[in-house]
Amino acid sequence: MADAPEEPETPASNADPVTERALGVLETEHADSVVASEMTGAHPWIQVKAEGLADLMRTLRDHDDTQLDCCHLITGVDYPGKGKDVGEIEVLYHLCSYAKREDAAYFKRAEKNDPWVAIKVRVPRDAPNVPTVMEVWTGADWHERETYDLVGVRFTGRPDLRRILLPEDWPGHPLRKDWETPASYHGIPIIAPEDL
Amino acid sequence: MPDAPQPGAAVNPWDDDPELRQNVILTKIDWVKDWGRRHALWPMAFGLACCAMEMMATAATKYDLDRFGAGVFRASPRQSDLMIVAGTVTHKMAPRVRRLWDQMPDPKYSIAMGACTVGGGPYVKYGYHVVQGVDQVIPVDIYLPGCPPRPEALIDAIRKLQFRILERGGNTLPEDETGVGAA
Amino acid sequence: MSDAGHTPGGGDVAERDVYTGAGEPAPSPSSVHERQELVGRDLRTEELVLNIGPQHPATHGVLRVVIKTDGEFVRELEPHVGNLHRCAEKIGESVPYYQWLPYVDRMDYLAAMCNEHVAAMAIEKLGGVEVPERAEYCRVIIAEVQRILSHLMAIGVYGLDLGAFTPFLHQFRERERGMDLLDHISGGRLLYHYIQIGGVKRDFSREWLDELDAWLASVERRLPEYNTLLLNNRVFQQRTAHIGLINEETAKRWGVTGPGLRAAGVDWDLRRDVPYSVYDRFEFEVPCGESGIAGELGDCFNRHWIRVREVEESLKIIRQALAQMPEGPTMAKMPKSFKAPKGEIYVRGENPRGELGVYIVSDGKPTAYRIRCRGPSFSNIAVITEVARGTMIADLVALIGSQDIVLGEVDR
Incomplete structure (x- = not known):
């Protein structure tokens, strides 16, 4: 973008310019959605609330400062709690921008030079409901289905949330940390890793 | 020419006509059938995973499986008599493998190509979705280890299968011997 | 899956543009019907669910595609993956x-x-x-x-x-x-x-x-x-x-x-x-x-x-x-x-x-x-x-x- 603001060079700070810019957009447009953020290090991220996620993502896609027009990857990570704490599931969106290719600020990063933005959402493990972003990026469709299939995140507001990789009647979500290998599936025995 | 037969003696052309003895082969129909089968295996083009690439390489230019009479890859199970299970069989795929096997006309043979089909291969321990050996789904004649096996190994497996067909005839491994349940 | 009937007008590439609508926003079934009108008004077709794969030479492995066809046209399509999920x-x-x-x-x-x-x-x-x-x-x-x-x-x-x-x-x-x-x-x-x-x-x-x-x-x-x-x-x-x-x-x-x-x-x-x-x-x-x-x-x-x-x-x-x-x-x-x-x-x-x-x-x-x-x-x-x-x-x-x-x- 020709009218993109010049990012001042600050060699002292290791902050990631792309994530910083996305955070700036979010703080002006969705100020109460941002929960936490990490600007330095190899993997900067912004954590946001699950409510209104689709609107927030649409802002990130359409805003002139970010223009994140590609949803690269959706990941679910299971963090089981200890004792009474049920734990959380983190859903991570890696977004990137083709439109910003000419933008020099995108290619000046401290630790890495790969201009993606990571948006995190954390939801309780017993009610892992995350609004869908399918209408923002259609390609999120299959990624969401896979995250549901393997980690068990329920994406709300979208049609057709079915398993994609595993068979329909597969027990549980294998990438949950407390998932146990079934003894057999349709009469074919599965030897558990402990017994091998 | 042999002498004229003595009057009253039994006529035995087998003993008396050496030319006949040179032109007749005594054998069993079954042996001839197996001999023919052995040299005209029609494998099914059934690529599941990585090993399928090596199966293609075996059939292609350099290794030329046609030299061994097994290069006519058919796309339909109904036209083929050899199933080369080339690649990892998963629990989602297992019923389909079984169904394809059932669709093949008798006599039929199978080669478990690659470590995954032999016993789960590298996925045996943590690969929850991988069937730990295709012999739990279909009967297997030849086990071919390797990840993936080289084309030379696949050619060797097919040669071994050809010898087995001649030795045992028909279906080399009747299904009731293997104790395989339906998938 | 022969090529016959592929160019209904028997025409060349330029003429075929009429029939391929892919790339535009997904055509509604009605527009498929409209296009079908061009093939021939007398041809009556009915919907057929066709299952391609997982064992099919054109699917490059174990992809399964279920398509709803309308004559020679694909009206709806759903790929089924996961047959090679190896964890x-x-x-x-x-x-x-x-x-x-x-x-x-x-x-x-x-x-x-x-x-x-x-x-x-x-x-x-x-x-x-x-x-x-x-x-x-x-x-x-x-x-x-x-x-x-x-x-x-x-x-x-x-x-x-x-x-x-x-x-x-x-x-x-x-x-x-x-x-x-x-x-x-x-x-x-x-x-x-x-x-x-x-x-x-x-x-x-x-x-x-x-x-x-x-x-x-x-x-x-x-x-x-x-x-x-x-x-x-x-x-x-x-x-x-x-x-x-x-x-x-x-x-x-x-x-x-x-x-x-x-x-x-x-x-x-x-x-x-x-x-x-x-x-x-x-x-x-x-x-x-x-x-x-x-x-x-x-x-x-x-x-x-x-x-x-x-x-x-x-x-x-x-x-x-x-x-x-x-x-x-x-x-x-x-x-x-x-x-x-x-x-x-x-x-x-x-x-x-x-x-x-x-x-x-x-x-x-x-x-x-x-x-x-x-x-x-x-x-x-x-x-x-x-x-x-x-x-x-x-x-x-x-x-x-x-x-x-x-x-x-x-x-x-």
Whole structure:
């Protein structure tokens, strides 16, 4: 973008310019959605609330400062709690921008030079409901289905949330940390890793 | 020419006509059938995973499986008599493998190509979705280890299968011997 | 699936534009009907559910596609994947980093070296491992050799999909020699585990480099031959030009990467735009879709043509890397049991099929806490749910073939 603001060079700070810019957009447009953020290090991220996620993502896609027009990857990570704490599931969106290719600020990063933005959402493990972003990026469709299939995140507001990789009647979500290998599936025995 | 037969003696052309003895082969129909089968295996083009690439390489230019009479890859199970299970069989795929096997006309043979089909291969321990050996789904004649096996190994497996067909005839491994349940 | 009835008007390419509506926003069933009116008003058709795969030569493995047809037209389509789900992510959580790399090979088994390269980069970045410079050059050279092999396969098999058997046999001549090269350096023909955390397994020998030179020359010499057989073949052009359009907007929306994205006119290649390893030291072009020989932006023909041109660019990169290659060790000093510090990382790289992304969460143990891989084919095949609507069944085969998917990577 020709009218993109010049990012001042600050060699002292290791902050990631792309994530910083996305955070700036979010703080002006969705100020109460941002929960936490990490600007330095190899993997900067912004954590946001699950409510209104689709609107927030649409802002990130359409805003002139970010223009994140590609949803690269959706990941679910299971963090089981200890004792009474049920734990959380983190859903991570890696977004990137083709439109910003000419933008020099995108290619000046401290630790890495790969201009993606990571948006995190954390939801309780017993009610892992995350609004869908399918209408923002259609390609999120299959990624969401896979995250549901393997980690068990329920994406709300979208049609057709079915398993994609595993068979329909597969027990549980294998990438949950407390998932146990079934003894057999349709009469074919599965030897558990402990017994091998 | 042999002498004229003595009057009253039994006529035995087998003993008396050496030319006949040179032109007749005594054998069993079954042996001839197996001999023919052995040299005209029609494998099914059934690529599941990585090993399928090596199966293609075996059939292609350099290794030329046609030299061994097994290069006519058919796309339909109904036209083929050899199933080369080339690649990892998963629990989602297992019923389909079984169904394809059932669709093949008798006599039929199978080669478990690659470590995954032999016993789960590298996925045996943590690969929850991988069937730990295709012999739990279909009967297997030849086990071919390797990840993936080289084309030379696949050619060797097919040669071994050809010898087995001649030795045992028909279906080399009747299904009731293997104790395989339906998938 | 014959070609008969493919050009109902018996017309040429220009006339067929009427029938292919793919690439526009998904046509509603009614517009399919409208188009059908052009075929013939007297022809009555009824809906038929057709199941292609998982055992079908045109699906490149174990893809299953359920299509609802209306005569010769695809009205609705749903790909079913997962028949090759081999739990690479779960295994990543269960085995040490060193042991996980061979599983990465098996995800995209036609581009194992490129996979290893990206995965090793991710783990090295996470663990703060410095890779010797010579090893980086070895990696780039070997990854580009792999890219040529993968594209040769894609070119040959695409011909096979469209009914031309000869190019397949021809490309296997070069491919076998290339596989021998990788065999000599790593010990495996298809899956290598040559690129390891901290460097590469062994250095190139003088003899190997001579072999490589000879092979590069033969690929360069033979490429025009493939183009005569396929690219410039009028039948091939008619089967692929203006077919299976994935325009820029659709490609970005679905996350299509690699040749599919570039064919749509997006000038984007991670090797040039976000250079990783030592790719920033080489001069090469990024081929983009154009309507030069035949076809238009984003059609099957352009995707094929981009692969052909990428082979040429890879040759350039390999030659430059060979000339620049410094002396030195090819393996960093690595501890016997490698532990990555706490943290997370996301690294992506340009594979022959698109962008492979590897996301790793480490909690300081020898095994990862969570590993997630983005297989480019996963998004590249998802897009056909939209673009295949309204095409003809025979064109669906051309479309799936031009996406050049590897199911091991779709399902991981």
